[in-house]
Amino acid sequence: MELAVPNAMRSNTSTDALELLVAATQVEMEKVNALILARADSHVELVPELARYLIEAGGKRLRPMLTLAASAVFESDSVHQIKFAAAVEFMHNATLLHDDVVDESDMRRGKPAARKVWGNQASVLVGDFLLGQAFMMMVETGELRALEVLSHAAAKIAEGEVFQLAKAGDLDATTHDYAQVVVAKTATLFEAATTVGAMAANAHGDQIEALRLYGLELGWAFQLADDILDYGGVSGNMGKNTGDDLREGKMTLPVILALELAAPEERAMIISALGNPEAGEDDVAEIVRIFERHGTLAAALAEAEQHAQAAKSALGGLPDSATRNLLADVADFCVARAY
Amino acid sequence: MELAVPNAMRSNTSTDALELLVAATQVEMEKVNALILARADSHVELVPELARYLIEAGGKRLRPMLTLAASAVFESDSVHQIKFAAAVEFMHNATLLHDDVVDESDMRRGKPAARKVWGNQASVLVGDFLLGQAFMMMVETGELRALEVLSHAAAKIAEGEVFQLAKAGDLDATTHDYAQVVVAKTATLFEAATTVGAMAANAHGDQIEALRLYGLELGWAFQLADDILDYGGVSGNMGKNTGDDLREGKMTLPVILALELAAPEERAMIISALGNPEAGEDDVAEIVRIFERHGTLAAALAEAEQHAQAAKSALGGLPDSATRNLLADVADFCVARAY
Numbered sequence: 001m002e003l004a005v006p007n008a009m010r011s012n013t014s015t016d017a018l019e020l021l022v023a024a025t026q027v028e029m030e031k032v033n034a035l036i037l038a039r040a041d042s043h044v045e046l047v048p049e050l051a052r053y054l055i056e057a058g059g060k061r062l063r064p065m066l067t068l069a070a071s072a073v074f075e076s077d078s079v080h081q082i083k084f085a086a087a088v089e090f091m092h093n094a095t096l097l098h099d100d101v102v103d104e105s106d107m108r109r110g111k112p113a114a115r116k117v118w119g120n121q122a123s124v125l126v127g128d129f130l131l132g133q134a135f136m137m138m139v140e141t142g143e144l145r146a147l148e149v150l151s152h153a154a155a156k157i158a159e160g161e162v163f164q165l166a167k168a169g170d171l172d173a174t175t176h177d178y179a180q181v182v183v184a185k186t187a188t189l190f191e192a193a194t195t196v197g198a199m200a201a202n203a204h205g206d207q208i209e210a211l212r213l214y215g216l217e218l219g220w221a222f223q224l225a226d227d228i229l230d231y232g233g234v235s236g237n238m239g240k241n242t243g244d245d246l247r248e249g250k251m252t253l254p255v256i257l258a259l260e261l262a263a264p265e266e267r268a269m270i271i272s273a274l275g276n277p278e279a280g281e282d283d284v285a286e287i288v289r290i291f292e293r294h295g296t297l298a299a300a301l302a303e304a305e306q307h308a309q310a311a312k313s314a315l316g317g318l319p320d321s322a323t324r325n326l327l328a329d330v331a332d333f334c335v336a337r338a339y
Numbered sequence: 340m341e342l343a344v345p346n347a348m349r350s351n352t353s354t355d356a357l358e359l360l361v362a363a364t365q366v367e368m369e370k371v372n373a374l375i376l377a378r379a380d381s382h383v384e385l386v387p388e389l390a391r392y393l394i395e396a397g398g399k400r401l402r403p404m405l406t407l408a409a410s411a412v413f414e415s416d417s418v419h420q421i422k423f424a425a426a427v428e429f430m431h432n433a434t435l436l437h438d439d440v441v442d443e444s445d446m447r448r449g450k451p452a453a454r455k456v457w458g459n460q461a462s463v464l465v466g467d468f469l470l471g472q473a474f475m476m477m478v479e480t481g482e483l484r485a486l487e488v489l490s491h492a493a494a495k496i497a498e499g500e501v502f503q504l505a506k507a508g509d510l511d512a513t514t515h516d517y518a519q520v521v522v523a524k525t526a527t528l529f530e531a532a533t534t535v536g537a538m539a540a541n542a543h544g545d546q547i548e549a550l551r552l553y554g555l556e557l558g559w560a561f562q563l564a565d566d567i568l569d570y571g572g573v574s575g576n577m578g579k580n581t582g583d584d585l586r587e588g589k590m591t592l593p594v595i596l597a598l599e600l601a602a603p604e605e606r607a608m609i610i611s612a613l614g615n616p617e618a619g620e621d622d623v624a625e626i627v628r629i630f631e632r633h634g635t636l637a638a639a640l641a642e643a644e645q646h647a648q649a650a651k652s653a654l655g656g657l658p659d660s661a662t663r664n665l666l667a668d669v670a671d672f673c674v675a676r677a678y
Contacts, residue, residue: 042498045505047498098463102459102460102463120459122501122504124437125437125497125504126497126501128493128497128500129494129497129501131467132490132492132493132494132497135486136490138490139486147474148478151471151477151478152471153471154467154470154471155471155472158468158470159383160383162381162383162385162468165385
């Protein structure tokens with residue numbers, strides 16, 4: 001199905017591409033959202049209560065929108081993309097519930113994390129429930145290839161989270177380690193989201209491959225931008241969550257590069273703040289100044305731009321359509337956030 | 340494939356039926372075990388380390404043996420039962436890892452629980468990894484019906500665990516509540532194990548249904564027996580883990596019935612011990628004496644026997660074979676444990 005993206009609606013700058021994506025997928029997203037609420041239901045009251053608390057907090061729902069958009073690049077009367085999109089969002093939410101337990105996070109989507117309201121125990125179990133429901137929806141479509149993509153993604157994401165856990169605060173973490181974490185924690189689900197979208201539309205093998213690559217590279221760009229934003233972005237806008245990755249000891253690209261380039265006293269300063277939950281605003285600002293001296297936020301941004309470019313290039317062989325052009329703009333937007 | 344169970348090997352009493360099941364499934368279980376080890380592998384070292392710690396601690400591997408035996412009731416040259424059996428065991432192990440986090444358990448299979456060695460975080464994530472791998476193996480078989488059974492089971496198990504969590508220490512818990520917990524936490528995976536076994540052998544619809552019902556009823560009998568054993572069995576053999584359910588506030592049948600039947604001062608005694616992690620051996624012995632006065636362990640055993648009988652009856656319409664007869668003996672054995 002072609003989405004309603006008249007060319008007049010296309011963005012001049014890429015900065016509102018996300019709003020355009022929301023508008024373009026709105027009709028189908030209403031079906032996805034209804035399905036999400038229905039499948040988060042259970043006779044065990046605590047299950048929908050907790051699930052809906054997280055789901056209704058919103059979030060961008062970027063992943064299911066990507067599934068719908070990837071499907072909409074092609075002429076097709078398939079309806080499977082609705083269930084695929086809901087399954088992708090369930091997998092994402094299951095991951096968030098478990099991540100918050102693993103990271104001992106207090107906040108999620110601007111509200112106290114579910115684990116702070118209902119406890120770690122219920123968060124683990126409701127995450128498991130959502131994962132089971134995601135597979136149920138996939139099975140109902142009968143699309144074995146898409147099931148393979150999502151079950152593989154589920155294992156890979158968990159594996160990557162274990163790797164990130166093992167690497168937390170590891171001062172010898174390399175850019176190669178970082179790449180593994182980014183692929184597993186973000187790029188894999190973006191990749192799965194666009195792949196199953198293309199599969200729902202019965203796209204050809206090379207078209208599925210193009211959208212798989214687009215999703216993977218977009219996920220890369222998105223996570224790099226997120227990791228830059230966690231330090232206030234390249235322009236250094238400190239917000240209330242700035243420095244969370246630092247306090248959690250997460251070895252993201254800006255910090256890995258800085259540890260390589262920093263002078264001994266700068267390195268000592270980074271090390272003292274890294275993984276220190278007490279690191280305050282001033283400490284974070286100090287670390288950001290070190291990053292700026294060595295250009296590590298800018299280097300991470302350049303890397304994000306490369307991935308966004310690769311995402312756009314992947315779209316090259318696809319049928320020319322408003323949706324394809326919108327996906328290209330989304331790639332630019334994902335990086336533009338980090339300025 | 341018919342299993343190697345010569346009639347001469349069949350048990351006179353049902354007490355060694357489990358050993359016979361082990362012997363009968365040995366050749367195929369070696370393949371299952373090899374697959375389990377291979378699929379628990381990962382380039383992220385912590386993953387196989389933790390997974391193998393749990394897997395190699397053993398456990399009875401009753402569930403995968405049931406899958407193999409259910410398949411072996413029929414003449415078939417299918418090999419899918421190997422992957423199904425490994426997937427069932429992975430789902431079981433994923434559940435155990437998450438359960439231990441949820442229950443804050445210290446021990447599992449006679450060793451410190453994985454969460455005590457590697458922490459709750461890694462236990463949650465490796466559980467997720469095993470679940471993803473379980474689905475991968477299922478997808479590889481291309482058997483959508485079996486995938487439906489297992490994904491439905493995954494959601495139902497998690498839902499049931501949430502229900503049990505919500506009911507922990509709830510003095511108004513009913514036998515109906517207990518039934519829900521038993522079905523979700525145990526009977527559902529037994530049911531799934533035998534169902535997918537029959538599916539692997541391309542059994543007919545009514546044969547699959549017979550083995551589904553067998554698994555469900557067997558799971559019931561098994562869990563009831565476990566819950567009786569947690570209080571030392573009907574004969575009251577106190578062991579080192581006796582009373583764990585009491586200390587965790589688990590509303591199992593013996594305690595639910597006792598709360599209904601007990602005199603006010605007995606009721607007060609049960610209430611003071613229930614959910615109290617400090618409850619000692621003497622407290623547990625006192626509670627067991629209350630159970631004995633009101634016959635609640637014996638009542639639970641009678642219920643277990645009914646379910647074992649229902650499991651055996653379900654086998655009635657299946658082809659007469661040594662494996663079918665062995666499955667009947669396994670049902671008796673599951674209850675006999677609780678004497």
